[in-house]
Amino acid sequence: MALTTIAFDADDTLWQNEQFYRFTQARFAELLAPYAEAADLDARLLAAERRNLGLYGFGIKGFTLSMIETALEVTEGKAPGAVVSGILAAGREMLAHPVETLPGVRETLEALAPRYRLLMITKGDLFDQERKLAASGLGDLFAAVEIVSDKTVATYERIFARHGDGAGRALMVGNSLKSDILPAIAAGSFGVYVPHDLTWVHEHAEKPANHPRFRELDTIDGLLRLLDTIES
Known part of the structure; x- marks a missing residue:
């Protein structure tokens, strides 16, 4: 699909x-x-x-x-x-502290928004995450924003069912293997790992390297090309 x-x-x-x-x-x-x-x-x-x-x-x-x-x-x-x-x-x-968006983020989101339903799924303090989203200027590009206490398999199943067509037709992009990739893949979605130079040790985990729905990119601006290969 x-x-x-x-x-x-x-x-x-x-x-x-x-x-x-x-x-x-x-x-x-x-x-x-x-x-x-x-x-x-x-x-x-x-x-x-x-x-x-x-x-x-x-x-x-x-x-x-x-x-x-x-x-x-x-x-x-x-x-x-x-x-x-x-x-x-x-x-x-x-x-x-001012929000510093990462290179290629806005351009990638703007290119994807006409083709896909974009969601932001983040954990952390509600007020702080809302502040950062507003300061980033990216809010209008998302169809929905979910700020959750933690990211589990059930979290992704619920959100992708509520805001999409289920996990099987969804893809999750993130820098944390533990929170963004492994539970999303276990829920049935694709997981695209985009490592950051700095990641909290609590978020470290082993890559599911042989999983058919796992992908890895050096930078987020490679996502458009990756999607073409997934959907071809």
């Missing part, structure tokens, strides 16, 4: 995201330098983030709370007010 629906991840697929976390994490390490080595601090922060995903979900607010929790842990509950204030300021700066 011909493809009718193409969905895109947002963070680090349509616009830059992880680099701002890396910058903030380096700033966090500077604030806590008197109390912990950077490598140990990174490991503790990652452990806190993973612990807190079920409570705070994905996004900057949860990341900020995890930084505060880690700061209290490494200082044995004695983190100076200046450190906590610095962490909160860094979180606010992340939430206000």
